[in-house]
Amino acid sequence: MTPAPSTPALGRLLLTGAAGALGQQLRSRLRPRCTLLRVSDVAAMAAAAPGEEVVQAALEDQPAIHALLEGIDAVVHLGGISTEQAFEPVLQANIIGVYNLYEAARRHGVKRIVFASSNHVTGFYRQDEVIDATMPVRPDGYYGVSKAFGENLSRFYFDRYGIETVCLRIGSSFPEPKDRRMLATWLSYDDLERLVLASLTAPVVGHSIVYGMSDNARTWWDNTPARHIGFRPQDSSEPYRAAREAAQPTLDLQDPAVLLQGGAYVRMGPYE
Template sequence: MIYDRILLTGAAGLLGTELRKRLAPRVKFLRSTDIASMTDAAPNEEQVQADLGDLNAAKELVRDIDAIVHFGGISKDADYEIIHRVNIIGFQSLYEAARIAGVKRIVFSSSVHAIGFYDQTQTIDASVPTRPDSNYGVAKAFGENLAQLFWDKHGLETVSLRIGSSEPKPSTRRHLMTWLSFDDMWQLVERSLTVPRVGHTIVYGASNNRASFWDNRLAAHLGYHPKDSADDYTDEIFAADPHPNREDIVNRLQGGMFAK
């Protein structure tokens, strides 16, 4: 890993908690932040409760930081006013603070929901236009575009991870195509912090699932090679849902339930 001092946002969340325990042993200094409280700090970890929507707070969070792993924000759909305040204003504040502080790279947890209105029969790569399926998806599309602007205009690198469904194990038929194991999620973050030059790279976050509607050829330089597979859970998932309704949006669009 080429960065010694890392800021992790959203550190109290499901994925943030996984990342905290994997990042701390691999960096000299980890600053973990969330609006919620955290416990069990590692010896080299500083924990800070903060609201990213406050630019002054964001400036303090990025002080003396080399790179940011940004998993903060609301992780589900909500009224636009809430999404705007937390996932858009907070995102913009973080990037502006990072630019001022001279941060070199950001790893951003984007989402399938930035492209959720593509049909599950379509195979898409990172060059397709965004088609957000929700207010949450709009915020993720905004984040990807802001990341592109800050790379083009200020030289701040970003890897935008279009995460599918990162959960302990897949539980639906759609997850057979979108599941991202915690180990593979960590590999994506690690590769994003290790490759010498990324510019602004968009990569689809999915494990080595046999069925997929995503093509990661435009992110091949990351060297991401997922190890886990939703295929191991196929029998269990088919038994729980033996006769899916193919006309249901959940089974028809890549964004699933968020597109309803």
């Protein structure tokens, strides 16, 4: 990535989910651009660096989340459960938690949120379909349902209160694609940074949904409706294609995880 400008441009920023893999990546990348970076997670985090505040808090703890938003200009919300699980923990962190965040943002006058949604909001579409964010959601599990709820809640808070949100339907963000499915869904860490920065700095975003993917040769997602964000990925999964296809030379076309965009998530559960 191009080095951050010498003058911070993002003001006082809150990053939730800072203990997670993507949170740790963004913490170091966003810090030089902020007047203050406040980081939060339910899990323990590294000690505060210069220009940081570290606050350990659970999203379902409403008073703690209201205090967390005090004095903040914008939020990058990665917090919550990030995998398919039983409904009760998803309910607490991803549904009650995202409500607490938006209500606190309303009370404290925060005007922009970047919300980490997920490709699992549309996981039951087929891999031989190309879809965009204007099409109906088809979540592939409780996790996907919770992210669809977050997208709808953020739309309500924009329509009612004017809080702008960019919902990032993140594909698969890792150092490199792990399997053949990720050749379509991969989002490099550098492109993740580009996506978040575009979402924070675009002059007007309203309520927008953008798929988080690199410039992969084959994909199932069309980001045309979100071009106003200004996200232009620069990496691609193509250099990894030969190795991933050699490791998985045949596909079982009777397996829903092969046919559907959500992969293995489409056949998880029940959990009783």
